[in-house]
Amino acid sequence: MAKYHVSDIRNIALCGHGHAGKTTLVDKLLAKTGALTRPASVDDGTSVCDFDEEEKKHKYSIEASLVHFDHAGKRFHLLDTPGYPDFIGQTIGALRAVDTAAIVINAHAGIEVNTRRVFKEAGKAGLGRMVIINMMDTDNINFPQLVENIRKQFGTACALLNVPLGSGHDLKGVVSTLKPPSDTTGALVDPAKVGQELLESIIEIDEDVTARYFDGQLPTDEEVARLIVDGVAAGSLIPIVCVSGRQGIGVAELLDALAVCALPANKLARKGKRADGTEVDIPADPAGPLVAQVFKTRIDPFVQKLSYIRIYSGTMKKDDTVHLSTARKPHKLTPVLTVQGSETHAVDSASAGEIVALAKMEDLHTGASLGDISLPPIEFPRPMAGLAATPKTRGDEAKLSVALHKIVEEDSTFRVDRDPQTKEMVMTGMSELHLQLVRERLKRRDKVEVDTKEPKIPYRETIQQTAEGSYRHKKQTGGRGQFGEVHIRMYPFPATSTPEDFCSKERFPSMRQFHFDKDFHFLWVDSIVGGTIPNNFLPAVEKGFKERLARGVIAGYQIQNVCIEVHFGKYHDVDSSEAAFKTAGSMAFRNVFQEARPGLLEPLVKLHVTVPSEKLGDINSDMSGRRGRVLGMDSAGGDMQTVTAEVPLAEVTTYARSLSSITGGQGSYTMEFSHYDLVPGNVLKEIIDKTVMKEEEEE
Numbered sequence: 001m002a003k004y005h006v007s008d009i010r011n012i013a014l015c016g017h018g019h020a021g022k023t024t025l026v027d028k029l030l031a032k033t034g035a036l037t038r039p040a041s042v043d044d045g046t047s048v049c050d051f052d053e054e055e056k057k058h059k060y061s062i063e064a065s066l067v068h069f070d071h072a073g074k075r076f077h078l079l080d081t082p083g084y085p086d087f088i089g090q091t092i093g094a095l096r097a098v099d100t101a102a103i104v105i106n107a108h109a110g111i112e113v114n115t116r117r118v119f120k121e122a123g124k125a126g127l128g129r130m131v132i133i134n135m136m137d138t139d140n141i142n143f144p145q146l147v148e149n150i151r152k153q154f155g156t157a158c159a160l161l162n163v164p165l166g167s168g169h170d171l172k173g174v175v176s177t178l179k180p181p182s183d184t185t186g187a188l189v190d191p192a193k194v195g196q197e198l199l200e201s202i203i204e205i206d207e208d209v210t211a212r213y214f215d216g217q218l219p220t221d222e223e224v225a226r227l228i229v230d231g232v233a234a235g236s237l238i239p240i241v242c243v244s245g246r247q248g249i250g251v252a253e254l255l256d257a258l259a260v261c262a263l264p265a266n267k268l269a270r271k272g273k274r275a276d277g278t279e280v281d282i283p284a285d286p287a288g289p290l291v292a293q294v295f296k297t298r299i300d301p302f303v304q305k306l307s308y309i310r311i312y313s314g315t316m317k318k319d320d321t322v323h324l325s326t327a328r329k330p331h332k333l334t335p336v337l338t339v340q341g342s343e344t345h346a347v348d349s350a351s352a353g354e355i356v357a358l359a360k361m362e363d364l365h366t367g368a369s370l371g372d373i374s375l376p377p378i379e380f381p382r383p384m385a386g387l388a389a390t391p392k393t394r395g396d397e398a399k400l401s402v403a404l405h406k407i408v409e410e411d412s413t414f415r416v417d418r419d420p421q422t423k424e425m426v427m428t429g430m431s432e433l434h435l436q437l438v439r440e441r442l443k444r445r446d447k448v449e450v451d452t453k454e455p456k457i458p459y460r461e462t463i464q465q466t467a468e469g470s471y472r473h474k475k476q477t478g479g480r481g482q483f484g485e486v487h488i489r490m491y492p493f494p495a496t497s498t499p500e501d502f503c504s505k506e507r508f509p510s511m512r513q514f515h516f517d518k519d520f521h522f523l524w525v526d527s528i529v530g531g532t533i534p535n536n537f538l539p540a541v542e543k544g545f546k547e548r549l550a551r552g553v554i555a556g557y558q559i560q561n562v563c564i565e566v567h568f569g570k571y572h573d574v575d576s577s578e579a580a581f582k583t584a585g586s587m588a589f590r591n592v593f594q595e596a597r598p599g600l601l602e603p604l605v606k607l608h609v610t611v612p613s614e615k616l617g618d619i620n621s622d623m624s625g626r627r628g629r630v631l632g633m634d635s636a637g638g639d640m641q642t643v644t645a646e647v648p649l650a651e652v653t654t655y656a657r658s659l660s661s662i663t664g665g666q667g668s669y670t671m672e673f674s675h676y677d678l679v680p681g682n683v684l685k686e687i688i689d690k691t692v693m694k695e696e697e698e699e
């Protein structure tokens with residue numbers, strides 16, 4: 001039996017810019033509802049959510065954390081998220097788990113970069129949204145203007161549910177706009193007037209109620225409550241509430257507002273896919289089939305791997321045998337855990353709507369689905385800030401590798417790759433700050449210290465025109481010889497093209513089959529007629545191609561966006577072998593590639609650079625010197641601006657240093673992958689001149 005009816009569960013992510021007071025609010029909400037009985041504060045490192053050593057040290061959230069409490073007969077699961085763009089991956093994961101995003105704004109700083117980012121992400125995810133104006137106790141707040149700004153930037157769906165009485169030192173409390181008390185002295189805007197507008201916009205979506213209202217009949221409380229939820233779900237209402245987390249003013253009202261406005265866990269329609277690809281609706285039914293998804297993974301020093309899971313349908317309990325999308329065989333579940341910050345607590349079961357965790361499920365990864373229906377993957381930004389890492393202590397290589405892979409498990413915006421040429425371990429994250437925190441964690445948790453340096457740029461080789469040719473591999477060494485001959489045509493295969501689009505009857509009239517390799521965006525088409533290459537040798541030919549893809553032809557970089565059609569060949573009854581055909585395939589590839597106008601692709605990244613306004617001009621002119629293109633500018637709160645630019649990665653590998661000298665240490669940036677583009681001729685020549693390709697010999 002579910003302990004809470006799914007309609008009584010509220011899942012909310014607190015998000016917004018850093019230093020808006022989110023983590024503090026969570027502590028206050030827990031204290032107010034009796035879920036927390038000890039004092040807690042981010043300032044002295046005792047908050048429930050910022051429990052990580054790095055979080056305590058830096059005094060800001062790095063990870064999303066989960067808490068729960070009860071209020072007004074409802075169960076709340078709250079996810080506190082980090083506010084800095086460097087850790088946006090955590091917020092994106094958290095948004096997948098909830099139905100409502102509560103976007104917290106620092107009343108003093110106003111709307112900031114990450115406020116806008118999360119507002120957009122939550123909208124994209126189809127979630128209900130609320131705005132919490134926090135820190136009403138700080139000085140110099142122009143409240144009417146802040147509200148106007150919010151409505152201008154986020155739309156007139158944003159409407160005040162309550163209004164502060166005073167601000168700064170004079171903040172006395174907040175009053176409801178829908179039901180203002182008789183004495184509203186000190187209110188920063190007229191609650192009754194705002195309330196009437198709000199009511200009219202709430203009931204707008206119901207014709208009956210609206211008609212009665214204009215006949216002089218007020219809607220009942222139940223009707224208003226129902227229409228608020230409908231409005232929030234539809235995005236036509238974004239309630240705003242005001243609070244001071246630190247002073248505890250407006251916290252009780254915030255709790256009530258969350259109970260009224262946050263969407264019930266069964267409100268949003270969700271869809272998933274069966275194994276055969278058919279799309280299905282997922283009703284939030286505790287008695288239905290299990291549908292659940294991991295949205296976060298944490299490696300805890302005590303319980304080890306912890307997978308945070310949102311259950312959409314069905315019920316989970318210990319020892320249930322469940323299909324996991326990331327494993328072939330069904331797995332037995334470990335005990336179901338509820339989570340309160342750093343603490344976990346085993347429960348008998350959990351059902352549709354709840355957010356829980358499972359420990360030690362090694363085959364579960366962030367994004368994985370549990371049950372026979374899979375949820376859509378979670379789209380994390382692709383990180384691009386790279387550093388090559390070597391352990392400070394010789395012999396720690398294996399230890400470092402294990403430690404780094406633990407972080408990869410936990411952080412979907414962090415990657416580790418081994419450079420096939422230099423054999424270096426390359427860490428890639430969202431920003432320098434992000435990588436710095438990874439290093440701190442490595443040192444604290446795994447006792448490995450690393451030296452870092454700039455990594456190589458991951459260029460890709462490609463072709464720009466069609467070419468054809470062949471290669472005959474023939475060798476007579478002592479007794480048995482080697483023989484294989486392969487004829488191919490090579491086509492540019494655009495990144496935007498799918499194998500299905502590309503493999504038309506017109507292009508490949510005698511195609512028998514094709515194989516598509518997603519990693520290299522490589523398409524291999526078999527048009528062999530009359531067995532000129534026997535079927536049993538074709539896999540060897542393909543292997544020859546794959547080796548070549550990884551090794552490159554012109555500058556030693558991986559190859560991509562190429563299609564090869566094998567259309568003819570020759571073999572010898574005695575001398576042909578897999579090895580011979582593999583070599584023939586690889587060499588044919590190399591020769592034809594050189595005829596097909598080879599070129600290099602370079603990664604372009606999207607940079608978000610935040611600097612004091614007066615440095616904007618310097619940043620923009622610096623950007624154009626780096627072959628960059630400024631895409632836009634945005635106020636980042638206070639006197640800061642964020643510039644978004646697209647620029648080749650090769651031009652910004654040491655950007656941190658330049659930015660620091662331009663801004664005197666006042667700037668920060670994040671970068672993520674944008675796309676690959678051809679390297680201009682002059683730059684191409686420079687790169688090729690620098691590469692020394694090994695002389696190749698047929699083996």
Ligand SMILES: Nc1nc2c(ncn2[C@@H]2O[C@H](COP(=O)(O)OP(=O)(O)O)[C@@H](O)[C@H]2O)c(=O)[nH]1
Pocket residue numbers: 017018019020021022023024025042043059060061083134135136137138243244245246247
């Ligand atoms: N004056 C004031 N300070 C606050 C308030 N809420 C939080 N703070 C302080 O702001 C800082 C950042 O708070 P924190 O909860 O970590 O913000 P987060 O980054 O959004 O999680 C801390 O020093 C808090 O004590 C508030 O309502 N008023």
Ligand SMILES: [Mg+2]
Pocket residue numbers: 022023024050060061080081082083
């Ligand atoms: Mg925080």
